Amino acid sequence: MQPIVDFILELDRLKGVTRKTRPLGLDRYENSAEHSWQLALLALSLAPYADAPVDIDRVVRMLLVHDVGEIDTGDTMFYVEDGWEARKAAERAAVTRIFGRLPNGDGERLRELWEEFEAGETAEARFAHAVDRAMPVLLNLANDGQSWRENGISHARVVARVAPPIRAGCPALWSYLEGRLEAARRDGWFGTDERGAPRA
Amino acid sequence: MQPIVDFILELDRLKGVTRKTRPLGLDRYENSAEHSWQLALLALSLAPYADAPVDIDRVVRMLLVHDVGEIDTGDTMFYVEDGWEARKAAERAAVTRIFGRLPNGDGERLRELWEEFEAGETAEARFAHAVDRAMPVLLNLANDGQSWRENGISHARVVARVAPPIRAGCPALWSYLEGRLEAARRDGWFGTDERGAPRA
Numbered sequence: 425m426q427p428i429v430d431f432i433l434e435l436d437r438l439k440g441v442t443r444k445t446r447p448l449g450l451d452r453y454e455n456s457a458e459h460s461w462q463l464a465l466l467a468l469s470l471a472p473y474a475d476a477p478v479d480i481d482r483v484v485r486m487l488l489v490h491d492v493g494e495i496d497t498g499d500t501m502f503y504v505e506d507g508w509e510a511r512k513a514a515e516r517a518a519v520t521r522i523f524g525r526l527p528n529g530d531g532e533r534l535r536e537l538w539e540e541f542e543a544g545e546t547a548e549a550r551f552a553h554a555v556d557r558a559m560p561v562l563l564n565l566a567n568d569g570q571s572w573r574e575n576g577i578s579h580a581r582v583v584a585r586v587a588p589p590i591r592a593g594c595p596a597l598w599s600y601l602e603g604r605l606e607a608a609r610r611d612g613w614f615g616t617d618e619r620g621a622p623r624a
Numbered sequence: 625m626q627p628i629v630d631f632i633l634e635l636d637r638l639k640g641v642t643r644k645t646r647p648l649g650l651d652r653y654e655n656s657a658e659h660s661w662q663l664a665l666l667a668l669s670l671a672p673y674a675d676a677p678v679d680i681d682r683v684v685r686m687l688l689v690h691d692v693g694e695i696d697t698g699d700t701m702f703y704v705e706d707g708w709e710a711r712k713a714a715e716r717a718a719v720t721r722i723f724g725r726l727p728n729g730d731g732e733r734l735r736e737l738w739e740e741f742e743a744g745e746t747a748e749a750r751f752a753h754a755v756d757r758a759m760p761v762l763l764n765l766a767n768d769g770q771s772w773r774e775n776g777i778s779h780a781r782v783v784a785r786v787a788p789p790i791r792a793g794c795p796a797l798w799s800y801l802e803g804r805l806e807a808a809r810r811d812g813w814f815g816t817d818e819r820g821a822p823r824a
Contacts, residue, residue, distance in 0.1 A: 425673075425796060425797060425799075425800040426800075428666075428669045428670060429762055429800075431669060432662065432665065432666045432669060432759070432762065433648065433762065433763075433766050435662060435665055436647055436648045436662065436763070436766075437648070437649070438658075438661075439647040439650065439654065439658045439662075440647060440649065440650050447636055447639040447640060448633065448636045448637070449637070449640065450639065450640055452652075454639065455658060457657075457658035457661045457662065458638075458639045458655060458657035458658040458661065460661050461638075461657045461658065461660050461661035461664075461688065462632065462635060462636065462639075462657065464661075464664070464688050465632065465635055465688055465689070466628075466632045468685065468688075468730070468734070469628045469631060469632060469726055469730060470628060472728065472730075473625075481681035481684070481685075484681070484684060484685070484688075485668065485681075485684070488661065488664055488665055488668075488684075489665070526669055528672065530668070530669060530672075534668070559632070562629055562632065562633065563633075563636070566633050566636075596625060597625060599625075600625040600626075600629075
């Protein structure tokens with residue numbers, strides 16, 4: 425029992441990894457644990473709209489563990505492109521250590537889900553990526569573009585980064601978001617990348 | 625797509641419902657969204673120790689939605705016994721409204737999982753209750769009894785409230801916790817109920 429307890433207490437640290445988006449109506453930043461919870465429920469809700477039939481329970485498990493590597497590295501904003509490979513290597517070392525605490529192959533199965541998400545090749549991983557990319561967009565659309573403004577992210581940059589994964593995993597969701605993002609652009613909810621994106 | 629978006633944005637409010645336990649190493653209180661995430665992973669890890677064979681994916685879904693009613697009512701500490709029925713009625717109204725936003729019976733299926741958890745009768749619900757009761761105990765055991773001390777909760781009261789559900793859903797976990805709780809009592813990590821438990 426002790427290895428499982430050690431594992432779940434180490435996971436507790438994901439509650440302290442903060443993202444750039446604020447929960448609606450709150451001053452603080454969102455953390456990666458509550459974000460993962462919300463993604464699991466968004467995936468369950470959107471399952472009928474997945475690009476290809478998916479094992480939705482596998483998607484849910486994948487989303488519950490997809491950010492665990494951040495326990496060592498912290499969250500890096502999706503729009504920061506530098507240092508991606510070094511960061512992924514550090515995350516992989518973290519998940520190997522953390523999931524390695526679990527006995528009887530249970531940890532190995534969770535680590536495989538993390539790897540499957542990273543590879544982004546299966547129908548489940550593509551759908552999970554779509555959900556992961558869409559959720560902060562939905563929060564920003566409900567938040568007057570809070571994290572786009574705070575970080576000087578342009579409409580063009582958002583579309584360039586989120587359109588391909590969302591379209592690939594959940595095309596109906598992209599059709600919906602495309603119009604909402606265009607309306608947000610007209611409303612001035614984006615920054616200009618010339619102001620410079622942050623380095624995390 | 626809009627009903628699903630409205631649903632996931634309403635769920636966002638669970639990130640603002642705070643509990644009495646603090647995440648390890650953080651000053652703030654835990655919220656019910658990140659708590660739900662952690663329970664899902666604890667359930668996945670403990671599945672081989674469930675009292676009876678369970679559909680673990682059903683348990684995971686159940687734990688992801690079990691606190692959604694708190695969006696309207698806030699969290700009430702497990703040790704507060706007054707007003708339980710009125711509170712449950714308010715939670716039920718909340719989940720009916722919130723899950724009712726989803727189309728095509730998806731919301732109804734989630735609402736049924738919430739009801740199944742509340743009833744606590746199926747093997748899945750009993751295991752989910754064990755996990756839900758055990759997690760704050762594990763955090764307190766790693767936190768020098770933080771929420772027990774802050775709220776004046778005695779060892780006897782903790783054992784009386786958590787032993788039956790944990791023993792019923794995951795007996796091996798109770799065997800482990802019983803000794804840890806006794807050691808914590810010797811270390812003085814509990815309050816005395818004479819100081820009075822808080823009314824939430």
